[in-house]
Amino acid sequence: MSKIREHITLVEGDLDTPIEGDLEPYVIFTQLATGRPYIYAGWVDAIDAAMAIQFGREHYGQDQKCVGLWAIPKPAITAGGAEMTARGRYEVFLRAESGEPHRSAGCVEAESSREALDTARRDISGAAEARSIWVALSERIVATGPDDVIWRLTDQTYRMARGYASEVRAKWEEVRARKDIEEYEKDDLKEMF
Amino acid sequence: MSGSSNVGMHIDHVADEDPQKLAEFEARIDAGELIEPDDWMPAAYRKGMLKMAEHHANSEIIGALPEGEWITRAPSLRRKLALTAKVQDEIGHGQMLYRISQDLGKTRDQMLRDLITGRTKYHNVFNYPAPTWGDIAMIQWLIDGAAIMNQKTLADGAFGPYVRTMRRINMEEAFHFKSGEDMVLTLMTGTQRQREMCQEAFDRWWYPSIMFFGPPDKPNSEQLPPMRWRMKTELNDSLRQRFVNRFAPAALDLGLKIHIVTKDPDGIVTSKTPDKNLRLNEQTGNWQFTAPDWDEFYRVIRGHGPCNRKRLALRRLSYEQGRWVRKAVLKGSTALPPAA
Ligand SMILES: [Fe+2]
Numbered sequence: 001m002s003k004i005r006e007h008i009t010l011v012e013g014d015l016d017t018p019i020e021g022d023l024e025p026y027v028i029f030t031q032l033a034t035g036r037p038y039i040y041a042g043w044v045d046a047i048d049a050a051m052a053i054q055f056g057r058e059h060y061g062q063d064q065k066c067v068g069l070w071a072i073p074k075p076a077i078t079a080g081g082a083e084m085t086a087r088g089r090y091e092v093f094l095r096a097e098s099g100e101p102h103r104s105a106g107c108v109e110a111e112s113s114r115e116a117l118d119t120a121r122r123d124i125s126g127a128a129e130a131r132s133i134w135v136a137l138s139e140r141i142v143a144t145g146p147d148d149v150i151w152r153l154t155d156q157t158y159r160m161a162r163g164y165a166s167e168v169r170a171k172w173e174e175v176r177a178r179k180d181i182e183e184y185e186k187d188d189l190k191e192m193f
Numbered sequence: 194m195s196g197s198s199n200v201g202m203h204i205d206h207v208a209d210e211d212p213q214k215l216a217e218f219e220a221r222i223d224a225g226e227l228i229e230p231d232d233w234m235p236a237a238y239r240k241g242m243l244k245m246a247e248h249h250a251n252s253e254i255i256g257a258l259p260e261g262e263w264i265t266r267a268p269s270l271r272r273k274l275a276l277t278a279k280v281q282d283e284i285g286h287g288q289m290l291y292r293i294s295q296d297l298g299k300t301r302d303q304m305l306r307d308l309i310t311g312r313t314k315y316h317n318v319f320n321y322p323a324p325t326w327g328d329i330a331m332i333q334w335l336i337d338g339a340a341i342m343n344q345k346t347l348a349d350g351a352f353g354p355y356v357r358t359m360r361r362i363n364m365e366e367a368f369h370f371k372s373g374e375d376m377v378l379t380l381m382t383g384t385q386r387q388r389e390m391c392q393e394a395f396d397r398w399w400y401p402s403i404m405f406f407g408p409p410d411k412p413n414s415e416q417l418p419p420m421r422w423r424m425k426t427e428l429n430d431s432l433r434q435r436f437v438n439r440f441a442p443a444a445l446d447l448g449l450k451i452h453i454v455t456k457d458p459d460g461i462v463t464s465k466t467p468d469k470n471l472r473l474n475e476q477t478g479n480w481q482f483t484a485p486d487w488d489e490f491y492r493v494i495r496g497h498g499p500c501n502r503k504r505l506a507l508r509r510l511s512y513e514q515g516r517w518v519r520k521a522v523l524k525g526s527t528a529l530p531p532a533a
Pocket residue numbers: 194195283337340365366369
């Protein structure tokens with residue numbers, strides 16, 4: 001395979017196929033321990049929520065130990081701009097400090113996303129001082145189940161820096177000791193013995 | 194891997210921006226605040242950030258190509274697992290960075306198409322070949338090492354989504370670098386043949402990694418928009434010096450020799466001489482070194498490097514061969530793969 005792939009000729013110029021369009025963006029939140037908030041992790045592009053959860057697990061569930069994952073279609077999240085007039089329970093996410101990721105902070109009942117934002121500012125602790133608030137209808141959130149295993153089951157330290165730390169240190173010690181010995185032996189009159 | 198400091202960013206005309214809003218924007222930057230996509234920003238800033246994130250995304254997915262080719266030839270199961278995970282990480286970095294770019298107003302499909310038709314670029318360093326396992330070790334040690342240094346400074350930038358992505362990416366880069374360091378150490382403490390292979394790969398990658406940080410800065414770089422608006426936070430030459438200060442003594446400790454080389458059009462070394470200028474300047478604490486051949490840098494960036502065509506050809510083939518999959522997914526239809 002590799003040899004063939006080494007020798008592909010480059011077709012130049014424009015593509016003759018039409019623009020294809022993108023998948024839907026989903027925002028992914030991860031929960032690092034049971035009972036803790038869901039923290040904004042990033043986005044994935046997916047065809048539907050099931051695919052978003054699947055990609056989210058691969059993409060954002062493997063760097064840190066993670067027990068739960070939420071996927072929310074991006075248009076379902078309101079930050080104050082477009083209003084959603086749907087009645088129900090809204091999940092509230094707060095960015096406490098500039099640059100921090102949004103974290104889930106509780107729920108409010110409201111008639112619309114605008115009302116949800118107002119209610120959140122009043123009722124959710126920390127919301128009034130938050131740098132940014134997001135709300136999303138709870139029913140639009142797709143979540144992993146309580147028994148889903150997201151974190152790896154086998155030892156995968158080969159994909160983490162700490163999986164190499166002690167070996168690397170030992171090897172450096174060996175290399176530097178060897179150099180010191182060579183330096184020390186430099187003036188040995190080897191040919192005399 | 195990757196980092197986008199050699200993206201050519203030419204940003205001007207803020208003349209037509211509302212001076213009041215521009216002043217507020219710059220005051221927020223000076224106060225160390227982060228700019229979020231919904232905030233007001235100069236059109237040139239939005240355009241510049243899009244260009245930067247797109248270039249970075251392109252670099253992540255093209256950068257994974259030479260490494261991907263080595264998965265089947267990795268020397269042990271552990272190395273194979275690690276390299277597979279590394280390549281997966283890099284494609285993931287590409288996904289995240291394309292997502293930022295999408296939010297700034299360009300579709301992903303358009304970006305993928307612009308990349309394979311040569312309208313946009315990727316990092317110059319990926320136009321060099323990786324003919325041996327030693328090159329895979331050097332890419333992870335030197336290039337991922339350089340990328341970490343660069344991306345750490347980008348994580349101090351001002352654009353919120355980009356900054357948060359850099360923080361997340363850097364966690365994974367730490368693994369790439371450490372496993373690269375482990376591979377280089379293994380080769381250099383191995384057999385004569387392994388040490389020679391490692392030295393040859395080092396000769397191929399030392400200068401590309403010094404050029405990684407982009408061309409020398411202009412005298413007024415700190416006043417130009419990319420730094421004025423904290424799209425980047427450290428000068429190319431300063432990053433380059435820090436890189437040499439860290440890696441030159443480490444290479445010497447490993448028993449590697451630092452050479453100035455000439456290469457054939459395929460990027461294979463044809464002659465080498467020791468870098469006579471290489472030494473620690475006790476006064477400044479900086480390692481001095483012979484400057485890279487910047488003509489080569491510009492030649493490669495203009496498309497005449499050893500692997501420019503090869504990288505684009507493979508990416509374009511992948512895009513075209515993957516079309517039926519995307520079609521099936523997007524339309525939810527039962528499209529079948531094309532008959533062989
Ligand atoms: Fe990397």
